[in-house]
Amino acid sequence: MTAAGWDETLASALAGTARQPPAGTADPERALLDAAAEHALRRLAGWPARPGLPPPEGDACPPEELPAASPAAALRLAGMLAGDHAELLPEWLALAAGQRVVPPRLLPAVLAHAATRPPLRQAIIDVIGRRGRWLAARVPGWDFAALGDLDAAFATGTRPARLSALRELRRRDPAAALRRLAERWPDESGEDRAALVDCLQVGLGAHDEDFLEAAARDSRKEVRQAALTFLARLPASRLVERMRARVEPMVVYRRGLLGGRLEVAPPERCGQELVDDGIEPRPPQGIGERAWWLSQALGMVRPGRWPVEAAAAAVDTDWAAALLGGWAAAAARFRDARWAEALIVLWTRTWERKRGQLGFSPESILLGLEPADRDAVLVRVIGRSPVEGARLALYADHRWGRDLTRALVEALRGLAPQQAHVATLAAMHLGLRGDPALVAEAERLTDIPSLDHAAADAAEMLHRRSLMAKELST
Amino acid sequence: MRWTVEQVAALAPDAAAGRAGQAQADVRRWTGLGQTDAAAWGECRGSAAQPYRTCADLGDPAYRCTCPSRKLPCKHALGLLFLLAAQPGAVAPGDPPDWVQEWLARRAERAERAARPASPPADPAAAAEDQARRARRREGRVAAGVDELRLWLGDLVRGGMAELPTRPRQFWTQPAARMVDAQAPGLARLVGELAGIPHSGPGWPERLLTRIGRLHLALEGYRRIDSLPEPLRAELRTVVGFTETRESVVTGGEHLAGRWLVLGRSVHEDERLRVQRTWLQEAGSGRPALVLDFAALQQPLDPSLVPGTSLRAELAFYPASLPLRALVVDRDDEPVPLDGIPGAPDAGAALRGFAAALAANPWLDRAPMAIRGVVPVSEDGAVALADASGARLPLAPGPAGLVLQAVSGGHPIDVFGEWDGGALTPLSAWADGEFSAVEASG
Numbered sequence: 001m002t003a004a005g006w007d008e009t010l011a012s013a014l015a016g017t018a019r020q021p022p023a024g025t026a027d028p029e030r031a032l033l034d035a036a037a038e039h040a041l042r043r044l045a046g047w048p049a050r051p052g053l054p055p056p057e058g059d060a061c062p063p064e065e066l067p068a069a070s071p072a073a074a075l076r077l078a079g080m081l082a083g084d085h086a087e088l089l090p091e092w093l094a095l096a097a098g099q100r101v102v103p104p105r106l107l108p109a110v111l112a113h114a115a116t117r118p119p120l121r122q123a124i125i126d127v128i129g130r131r132g133r134w135l136a137a138r139v140p141g142w143d144f145a146a147l148g149d150l151d152a153a154f155a156t157g158t159r160p161a162r163l164s165a166l167r168e169l170r171r172r173d174p175a176a177a178l179r180r181l182a183e184r185w186p187d188e189s190g191e192d193r194a195a196l197v198d199c200l201q202v203g204l205g206a207h208d209e210d211f212l213e214a215a216a217r218d219s220r221k222e223v224r225q226a227a228l229t230f231l232a233r234l235p236a237s238r239l240v241e242r243m244r245a246r247v248e249p250m251v252v253y254r255r256g257l258l259g260g261r262l263e264v265a266p267p268e269r270c271g272q273e274l275v276d277d278g279i280e281p282r283p284p285q286g287i288g289e290r291a292w293w294l295s296q297a298l299g300m301v302r303p304g305r306w307p308v309e310a311a312a313a314a315v316d317t318d319w320a321a322a323l324l325g326g327w328a329a330a331a332a333r334f335r336d337a338r339w340a341e342a343l344i345v346l347w348t349r350t351w352e353r354k355r356g357q358l359g360f361s362p363e364s365i366l367l368g369l370e371p372a373d374r375d376a377v378l379v380r381v382i383g384r385s386p387v388e389g390a391r392l393a394l395y396a397d398h399r400w401g402r403d404l405t406r407a408l409v410e411a412l413r414g415l416a417p418q419q420a421h422v423a424t425l426a427a428m429h430l431g432l433r434g435d436p437a438l439v440a441e442a443e444r445l446t447d448i449p450s451l452d453h454a455a456a457d458a459a460e461m462l463h464r465r466s467l468m469a470k471e472l473s474t
Numbered sequence: 475m476r477w478t479v480e481q482v483a484a485l486a487p488d489a490a491a492g493r494a495g496q497a498q499a500d501v502r503r504w505t506g507l508g509q510t511d512a513a514a515w516g517e518c519r520g521s522a523a524q525p526y527r528t529c530a531d532l533g534d535p536a537y538r539c540t541c542p543s544r545k546l547p548c549k550h551a552l553g554l555l556f557l558l559a560a561q562p563g564a565v566a567p568g569d570p571p572d573w574v575q576e577w578l579a580r581r582a583e584r585a586e587r588a589a590r591p592a593s594p595p596a597d598p599a600a601a602a603e604d605q606a607r608r609a610r611r612r613e614g615r616v617a618a619g620v621d622e623l624r625l626w627l628g629d630l631v632r633g634g635m636a637e638l639p640t641r642p643r644q645f646w647t648q649p650a651a652r653m654v655d656a657q658a659p660g661l662a663r664l665v666g667e668l669a670g671i672p673h674s675g676p677g678w679p680e681r682l683l684t685r686i687g688r689l690h691l692a693l694e695g696y697r698r699i700d701s702l703p704e705p706l707r708a709e710l711r712t713v714v715g716f717t718e719t720r721e722s723v724v725t726g727g728e729h730l731a732g733r734w735l736v737l738g739r740s741v742h743e744d745e746r747l748r749v750q751r752t753w754l755q756e757a758g759s760g761r762p763a764l765v766l767d768f769a770a771l772q773q774p775l776d777p778s779l780v781p782g783t784s785l786r787a788e789l790a791f792y793p794a795s796l797p798l799r800a801l802v803v804d805r806d807d808e809p810v811p812l813d814g815i816p817g818a819p820d821a822g823a824a825l826r827g828f829a830a831a832l833a834a835n836p837w838l839d840r841a842p843m844a845i846r847g848v849v850p851v852s853e854d855g856a857v858a859l860a861d862a863s864g865a866r867l868p869l870a871p872g873p874a875g876l877v878l879q880a881v882s883g884g885h886p887i888d889v890f891g892e893w894d895g896g897a898l899t900p901l902s903a904w905a906d907g908e909f910s911a912v913e914a915s916g
Contacts, residue, residue, distance in 0.1 A: 013683050016634025029628040036687030044895045045829035049821035049865035055849040060884030071479035079493040105910045108876040131883050
């Protein structure tokens, strides 16, 4: 039997038996290997469990409030996290929110996904349930999803954790959350301010007005822009009212027998009172100062103040780009569907080479609208010009309603032979955004030779999405 | 049996095939759907003019499809099974059509033929003589290889392990290659596995000396193999690299029939081969078994043992002092879902189980370990399983620890995995009345 202990054996093995032979043997190599074999087995067989305290009682996660997603839905989620049709992940998350939670075994993969993809974070936080928040609190780097002690997370957390804490605080009590934000605001860096101000869209209301008015004079551009947009969304804000009083006399629409005309008198100067209300005094290169001031001011006034005919009349003035650009910004900011449609129609009717002079792009207006209004506007634009409508629909990245889906299917029928490129792209978007209930209509498009593959892909995608929705409802 | 969606997913040869199968699970793609207790069938519209005829034997499971895919099961067969799992009402009971009956009849015939013994060779005496000569030649080569490796190991400890991190790769690959030449592939693998240890971070000398000690034990044992009792002799021959044929295991190995719980599965890839390890446990006796399957990289692995189910089956064990590896020789009913994972009541009992196994097979590398009522806890960035008294079993590093924490939520769960002597690689868990397979691939 072996005389030497494990430590001696190990020391001897490291140094070599030539230099440090085990004591009292004629065959040092053999003795050392024998000892190693015996100790190896003793150590493996006698390996002790590490001592520790029993897991604390109160540390367990409380029961879930919502049912877990079905096995089929979970399997699809796992596939998307692995990169298979990842473009449908946002839709899965939106469909699941408030209805189902991610099954526990997929939570690590889902949270790891959220950690590296800030745009998906909020949607993922909405579906991880209590178990997900419990797990996130225990893994470094996932604190953004923990939502435990919100005040502490907002005060001392990492930036992602602070943002989700502020959003959650706003959801619970917007006014109290704003006070918390305002307390620390002067000490926040520009980058933090830009990220934090965005959280105010949760629970936006009259209680935010003073704060937003101050933020509209912030030194950082993103903060000013966000503040102005939020102020425009308040039902009645002093800043919007002041701006209306200034701009109304500058842009006057006169009805006439042969259509109306506009009388335009842009600001002569940009005084401190305009700068305080968020107007940038210095124009970008290539734009005149007065046009720039007018455009910005107009963008802060509810466009419904003027009849939509004013859009066409603007083209004939010397201030076309300033007026139309201002109204376009206002249509998006105030979510005015009538003005949005009027401007977009004007754009589609304008000769392509002259569109650059209009001072706006239709997609930015469209993206400002609520989904239902986007649908309605697109349906009417498609009715007037299938090709322009189909092109514009490529920007509509929300879940389309039935009417828009049907309108686009019809448009593709007419479009396919001449405008093969647009039709192919639009068919792709039909699959990704269209109403899955209309999969049969999309399948019928495969009759059209030039659209054959694209339509089949679209039908396949609609089918996949309808399965996905079904899996999430079972 | 009623397959669940997750079990069907586990049948897929790879993740992409599983998702493709899921897309086929739509009644509108199918015509002529039908099922009996034993089989299901249907015709699936694909990209070809004719629909593909797909049928599945639900017991085995086995599949046939007229599509050109070489994946097994193909997406159509998976789609059919997904459909059965998710919408059983969509597949009406009925009599199988001719093409299904033909296939089932052919399968039954083949099974019968396989059960019959192979015809004896023309000249049994000469064949036996030839075989014995080949065996003697190999014994001689292995014995020479063992002596050579003993000298190498002696040189290694004479020179000392401290120098090893600076040695070139050939220092290890050369003796490993010599053992391949000596027809001792098991020894070649043991030597090859030493190579990475000097670069494996703090504690490497302990780990290396442990391995060296066990290699020494194999070499010394082999020199005296004739004096060892038979079961240990068989174990040692396996360690050195002698293999048994399937036939000799079926005819000569120990048979054990019973209800076998399929507790976990892991797949390991090396350069050319995928190795699937499936762990079973007999419900009554608690006896463990390991079923191995090998496939070239693009080929499917045997999906017929689904973790989270149990089945009545007869297993034949490879001869060994600690019989673990086994073949499924017969299975006679449909698998049913598990209702729990049996296991040791605490960490101490689990470790004593491993010590007992080690006493039977001192070369045991990875042993099955199941432990009940443990809470996964994070400590210093690693996860360990804490039993009710607080004793901890460390988990092998990897994503599985987080998955266990997620399914546990801080509540006690039952865990099954492979214990390697210092850490547990979890393969499955039972939490909240549900079985979860934990991915373990390497």
